[in-house]
């Protein structure tokens with residue numbers, strides 16, 4: 180987020196966490212509300228709107244939520260346009276097609292924000308949760324980091340190609356906990372046919388990524404969290420996490436190093452511990468978006484050597500770029 184918001188809106192990275200995530204009007208939380216189980220169900224089964232007792236999932240509530248989201252985005256758009264620093268919003272605004280309304284522009288910005296920020300945050304949460312609940316697997320990655328990096332410096336992008344267990348861990352998390360278990364819904368613009376099935380115009384198509392990732396014909400013992408499978412068999416097909424075909428996620432190359440480096444740095448410096456019963460998230464794999472609560476995860480610095488390196492690097496960075504660099 181501290182990378183993406185400055186790029187998107189030219190926001191001061193220091194204000195991002197406070198205003199947008201934890202603040203009372205946290206836009207991110209409002210937007211996440213749109214993916215709540217209630218709204219997800221309504222999206223999947225629009226007829227539920229007419230079922231008595233499902234007032235909470237009414238179209239009116241959905242429309243109000245969209246308005247709230249667009250209101251937040253409109254504020255950010257306005258601030259970004261006034262911002263003297265370069266930002267993607269200004270570049271987009273200057274090049275927007277003449278017929279593009281302000282509302283359409285906001286919807287586009289909202290999609291970018293959701294796809295760029297929420298996805299990275301949620302996939303990192305999934306990884307942290309799996310590390311806390313599978314300490315043996317986390318320690319295997321840490322042993323690899325200790326050999327390659329040691330405790331006197333932080334991991335860097337140059338280390339990433341050598342960290343096989345790290346990549347296997349991340350791959351296994353995306354397999355068992357894709358951010359979008361049901362994929363992103365699509366609808367055909369005209370009637371089609373696939374393997375003898377008629378697909379009507381406008382039908383909602385859900386690419387069931389979680390189902391593909393837990394198919395035992397492809398992945399042996401599919402429900403087990405077993406990162407080693409990626410090292411034992413490098414020819415395994417990558418998990419479905421970024422969609423397919425023409426609409427495949429364009430952010431994939433952008434995120435892979437970001438996620439790998441942030442996980443490498445976290446595992447390098449901290450032992451993650453599950454303090455309580457972290458809910459078994461498999462039940463939520465039938466939602467549009469999977470979010471894992473981390474309230475029961477504690478992080479402890481791994482050694483005084485790691486702590487000294489973290490403090491030294493933090494001091495160097497603050498001297499170079501100020502507290503928010």
Ligand code: HEM
Nearest residue numbers: 294295298299302358363420421422423426428429430434
């Ligand atoms: C771990 C991180 C991410 C995951 C798991 C992810 C996943 C996905 C998925 C499943 C889709 C739907 C693909 C489909 O319709 O078949 C998608 C679309 C998209 N993603 Fe990502 N994404 C991630 C990060 C990003 C980032 C960082 C950006 C922007 C920099 C981004 C930009 C987009 C855009 C613009 C689309 C819409 C593409 C279209 O509709 O043609 N994503 N993403």
